[in-house]
Amino acid sequence: MRWNLARIEQRTLSRFTGIAMAMLVAGGVAGVVSDSALAAGTISAELDRTRGTLDDAFQLTITISGKHEGDAPPVEIPGAEVQSAGVSRSMQWVNGTFSSEVQFNYIVRPVQEGRLTVPSIRLKIEGEELATLPIPFDVVPGGSTKPAPNTGNQSPPSPPAAGQIPQGQAPPQQQGGVPNTPADDSALAAKGDFFIERQLSRTRIYAGEAVLATSRIYFAGRLLRANPIRESAPEFRSIAVPGERNYQQIVGGRRFSVIELNEVVIPSRAGELVLPPFAINAVTWTPVARRRGGTGSVWDLFSGSMFDMGKEENRRIASDPSKLTVIALPKEGRPESFSGLVGSFNLSASLDPRQIKFGDTTTLTVRLDGSGALDQAPDLARGLESLGRVYADKADLSESVDMATPDTPLRSTRTQKFALIPGTSGSITVPDVEISVFDPRVDKYVTLKAAPGVVQVEPGGATSPQPGSPAVPAPAPDAVAAAKSDLLPLHAVASLMSMHGMSGRDFLRFGAVGGVPVLLALAAFVWRRRREWLIANSADERRRRARRMLEARESGIREAQDAGDSARAVDLLHASLQEFVGDMTGRHARALTVRELSTEGNAELADRLHKERHAEWNALVKDIDGVKYGTGVGARMWTELHQRVVGISSQFRVSP
Amino acid sequence: MKIFLSLFVAFLFGGSPLLAIENAPGPGTNSSADHSIESLIDRGTASAEKGDWPEAIKSYEAALAAGHINAHLYYNLATARFRSGQVGQATALLLAARELRPSDPDIRANLKFVHAQTSDQLGVTMVSDQSGVRGTLRAVLGSISLRWWFFFSASSLALAGFLYLCMNVASMTLSDVARQKVAFVLPLIRGAAHASVALSVVFLSCGFASRQMVRTWGAVTAAKVDVFSTAQGNDVSFRLHEGTAFVATSYTGERVEILLMDGKRGYVKALDVRVVRL
Numbered sequence: 001m002r003w004n005l006a007r008i009e010q011r012t013l014s015r016f017t018g019i020a021m022a023m024l025v026a027g028g029v030a031g032v033v034s035d036s037a038l039a040a041g042t043i044s045a046e047l048d049r050t051r052g053t054l055d056d057a058f059q060l061t062i063t064i065s066g067k068h069e070g071d072a073p074p075v076e077i078p079g080a081e082v083q084s085a086g087v088s089r090s091m092q093w094v095n096g097t098f099s100s101e102v103q104f105n106y107i108v109r110p111v112q113e114g115r116l117t118v119p120s121i122r123l124k125i126e127g128e129e130l131a132t133l134p135i136p137f138d139v140v141p142g143g144s145t146k147p148a149p150n151t152g153n154q155s156p157p158s159p160p161a162a163g164q165i166p167q168g169q170a171p172p173q174q175q176g177g178v179p180n181t182p183a184d185d186s187a188l189a190a191k192g193d194f195f196i197e198r199q200l201s202r203t204r205i206y207a208g209e210a211v212l213a214t215s216r217i218y219f220a221g222r223l224l225r226a227n228p229i230r231e232s233a234p235e236f237r238s239i240a241v242p243g244e245r246n247y248q249q250i251v252g253g254r255r256f257s258v259i260e261l262n263e264v265v266i267p268s269r270a271g272e273l274v275l276p277p278f279a280i281n282a283v284t285w286t287p288v289a290r291r292r293g294g295t296g297s298v299w300d301l302f303s304g305s306m307f308d309m310g311k312e313e314n315r316r317i318a319s320d321p322s323k324l325t326v327i328a329l330p331k332e333g334r335p336e337s338f339s340g341l342v343g344s345f346n347l348s349a350s351l352d353p354r355q356i357k358f359g360d361t362t363t364l365t366v367r368l369d370g371s372g373a374l375d376q377a378p379d380l381a382r383g384l385e386s387l388g389r390v391y392a393d394k395a396d397l398s399e400s401v402d403m404a405t406p407d408t409p410l411r412s413t414r415t416q417k418f419a420l421i422p423g424t425s426g427s428i429t430v431p432d433v434e435i436s437v438f439d440p441r442v443d444k445y446v447t448l449k450a451a452p453g454v455v456q457v458e459p460g461g462a463t464s465p466q467p468g469s470p471a472v473p474a475p476a477p478d479a480v481a482a483a484k485s486d487l488l489p490l491h492a493v494a495s496l497m498s499m500h501g502m503s504g505r506d507f508l509r510f511g512a513v514g515g516v517p518v519l520l521a522l523a524a525f526v527w528r529r530r531r532e533w534l535i536a537n538s539a540d541e542r543r544r545r546a547r548r549m550l551e552a553r554e555s556g557i558r559e560a561q562d563a564g565d566s567a568r569a570v571d572l573l574h575a576s577l578q579e580f581v582g583d584m585t586g587r588h589a590r591a592l593t594v595r596e597l598s599t600e601g602n603a604e605l606a607d608r609l610h611k612e613r614h615a616e617w618n619a620l621v622k623d624i625d626g627v628k629y630g631t632g633v634g635a636r637m638w639t640e641l642h643q644r645v646v647g648i649s650s651q652f653r654v655s656p
Numbered sequence: 657m658k659i660f661l662s663l664f665v666a667f668l669f670g671g672s673p674l675l676a677i678e679n680a681p682g683p684g685t686n687s688s689a690d691h692s693i694e695s696l697i698d699r700g701t702a703s704a705e706k707g708d709w710p711e712a713i714k715s716y717e718a719a720l721a722a723g724h725i726n727a728h729l730y731y732n733l734a735t736a737r738f739r740s741g742q743v744g745q746a747t748a749l750l751l752a753a754r755e756l757r758p759s760d761p762d763i764r765a766n767l768k769f770v771h772a773q774t775s776d777q778l779g780v781t782m783v784s785d786q787s788g789v790r791g792t793l794r795a796v797l798g799s800i801s802l803r804w805w806f807f808f809s810a811s812s813l814a815l816a817g818f819l820y821l822c823m824n825v826a827s828m829t830l831s832d833v834a835r836q837k838v839a840f841v842l843p844l845i846r847g848a849a850h851a852s853v854a855l856s857v858v859f860l861s862c863g864f865a866s867r868q869m870v871r872t873w874g875a876v877t878a879a880k881v882d883v884f885s886t887a888q889g890n891d892v893s894f895r896l897h898e899g900t901a902f903v904a905t906s907y908t909g910e911r912v913e914i915l916l917m918d919g920k921r922g923y924v925k926a927l928d929v930r931v932v933r934l
Contacts, residue, residue: 389775391894391895392892392894392895393893393894487735487738487739487766487769487770488762488765488766490701490704490705490731490732490735491728491731491732491762492728493697493698493701495726495728496697496701496726496728496729496732497694497697497726498726498728499724499725499726499803500725500726500727500756500757500801500802500803506803506806507806510806510807510809510810511810513810513811513813513814514809514810514811514812514813514814514817514856515813515817516814516817517813517814517815517816517817517818517820517821518813518814518816518817518820519817520817520821521817521818521819521820521821521823521824522820524820524821524824524825524828525820525824527824527828528824528827528828
């Protein structure tokens with residue numbers, strides 16, 4: 001057993017070794033493939049813009065994809081000074097393919113006007129000589145152009161149309177906010193590899209007016225995960241603008257990835273308010289510089305610990321809080337019916353249909369839309385009750401953000417419908433709908449009006465109701481009184497006495513009614529079967545006892561045989577057969593005649609479905625009788641008889 | 657002779673409960689109705705016949721509060737309520753009466769009449785009940801009352817038990833010769849007994865299904881109620897007026913979630929409506 005175990009262990013070990021070897025070979029093949037993929041390098045040069053002044057500093061970035069261990073390639077531009085601004089490396093393993101990228105950054109300061117050119121830069125990467133394309137750029141005297149603030153030469157996405165911002169599409173650079181000047185660049189760059197900058201489209205607004213807040217998350221390393229933290233401020237209501245903008249930007253000579261998010265902020269009260277900082281909980285990944293002096297193979301990456309490649313870090317990154325000067329709405333000229341709404345809105349009202357029959361419904365639709373928040377708009381249907389019955393539907397409010405107008409970014413539309421059932425017929429003029437709002441564009445209160453118009457109500461209206469809307473005027477009290485006689489008479493007392501529902505007692509009663517006969521039937525069934533079951537059990541017991549007795553007799557028969565006393569052996573055999581049948585049938589064994597033995601044995605065999613053994617049984621009984629009384633078979637046959645007795649007795653199967 | 661004797665014995669033990677159904681608490685009568693409910697109904701009907709509607713309402717409501725569920729009681733109470741000018745109450749009670757006895761022409765006529773007096777006119781029949789499988793099933797199951805379904809189920813079970821008992825008693829008491837004489841009948845009896853058991857199960861299932869389909873009807877009793885869009889908030893979706901019928905789907909604090917005939921949902925204050933739970 002021990003040997004077997006050792007053998008199994010050896011076999012398992014050899015299998016494991018085989019699998020490990022196969023994995024190593026597969027890994028080696030993958031490494032070779034990856035290494036060859038890594039060897040296919042590229043080089044590109046990028047200038048942040050192609051036009052600037054003598055006062056400007058251009059950012060030049062040379063990106064090398066592939067393996068490059070050397071220093072920054074020398075760059076010389078006639079007519080400009082070039083200064084190295086650092087290097088950044090990144091490595092990625094995507095879908096089984098390894099790639100690395102090195103970016104060399106340069107600051108280019110022109111010293112002469114005119115068209116300058118970044119020359120082609122040649123590098124030998126993995127034995128292959130690669131070169132960048134020359135990049136021409138124009139330099140004009142200082143102050144002649146307004147430089148775009150650090151947008152890079154990657155053109156940003158075109159500004160979206162007014163309305164909802166599509167997911168993933170980004171708003172354009174905001175005007176009127178805090179621009180990113182070179183001085184700002186250096187201030188921002190001093191914040192480190194990860195920081196957030198927030199910009200408000202305006203910092204001085206009226207209470208209730210909307211302002212756009214743009215938050216930009218800058219990160220020079222890899223941002224693995226980020227969850228924004230929304231700090232609630234009771235004096236502000238904010239609406240997040242769906243979608244985000246992702247781009248790269250060079251700040252202070254370093255290339256940052258930027259995620260730009262927007263939200264609309266509406267202050268609810270006047271005063272010098274502070275908007276809580278925009279913060280995120282971020283998980284960042286910072287690469288660790290690779291050791292120099294390696295073999296140059298991709299396997300160098302795995303020569304140390306896996307964690308040597310970089311480290312993950314949980315950070316909380318927040319912008320600075322933003323100050324906002326919120327001006328109170330002027331008291332001068334404020335109408336008594338001022339709704340509290342601030343913004344530039346349009347009001348419209350319409351009736352449909354304009355011709356109805358008495359009792360029918362016409363729908364008044366009031367629409368208020370424009371720039372500003374409408375979530376606090378009041379119910380606009382006032383004074384309509386005098387016309388008849390009015391049923392107001394829930395107002396439908398939709399809000400969107402128009403990034404093209406960052407000063408007034410929020411667009412709102414509030415539509416409310418009223419079902420109007422005029423109480424009289426004829427030409428009915430629906431009163432004007434009006435609302436007073438404060439318009440910050442003109443710095444004053446404005447009362448908006450809309451005239452729904454006239455509805456013609458024909459007398460003798462339809463009584464057929466419209467689904468979901470009332471159509472029949474409320475009955476007058478005298479009409480109800482008159483109608484009372486039309487009710488059918490009361491029902492008789494007798495019919496009131498019956499019980500409709502089912503109480504617990506009722507369930508019990510019905511259960512008893514249905515269950516008693518079933519239980520009785522079940523009891524009768526058990527009683528009937530019980531006799532059969534008892535008889536069957538009794539017969540089985542007798543058969544078991546008969547088998548035991550037969551087996552007990554067997555030793556006595558053998559002893560008689562060994563002693564040569566054939567007569568005794570035959571007597572015992574005959575007696576055992578008699579007892580066997582007697583026990584089975586419950587009759588006195590010694591009293592059984594040969595005929596009875598045959599009959600009873602056959603009956604037992606018949607019960608046991610062994611009718612084919614009847615002849616055998618009869619012959620056996622007859623032979624034993626013959627042996628015993630010397631009328632048939634000789635005494636020497638008793639051994640055979642004994643075997644036949646034992647053999648046939650096994651046919652009398654008993655229950656286990 | 658033995659055949660008759662055995663059938664007599666079986667009938668004596670198994671058939672007596674079957675006969676007892678006639679006198680037991682069947683769908684027609686309620687032998688267990690105590691005197692107080694009977695007297696309340698008598699008093700209410702007497703008051704109603706005299707035109708004393710407040711007293712009639714009081715007596716009928718007391719009978720209802722005692723747990724006496726009867727479509728005719730709802731019908732009479734609705735009449736009393738309507739004659740007292742309570743259209744909403746009358747609508748709710750007639751809707752409950754119709755739920756119990758969908759085919760009763762009086763109830764349907766009065767409901768139609770009372771509904772015609774209401775202002776919103778949203779109907780008294782669920783749109784979903786007017787067609788479709790559910791509507792048909794509801795119509796079939798609701799054609800007879802819950803009590804009848806259970807009565808049928810118990811009767812079928814009793815019949816099955818009686819037949820099984822007959823078979824057992826016959827096999828125990830009859831001689832082999834007599835058994836051979838009735839041998840052709842036994843399979844028929846056995847088949848009938850099995851069928852009765854199956855029928856009993858079917859009726860019982862129908863009863864439980866119809867119980868599950870019973871709706872809790874209600875109606876607006878206040879002159880005008882705001883229908884809120886949520887159980888807690890104060891955002892009004894629309895307004896309803898007295899007598900508008902609805903199905904109460906749930907209770908949430910002080911509000912009832914309602915389902916209107918056209919499928920609209922909302923929440924109303926429980927104090928502004930009458931909901932009849934069956």
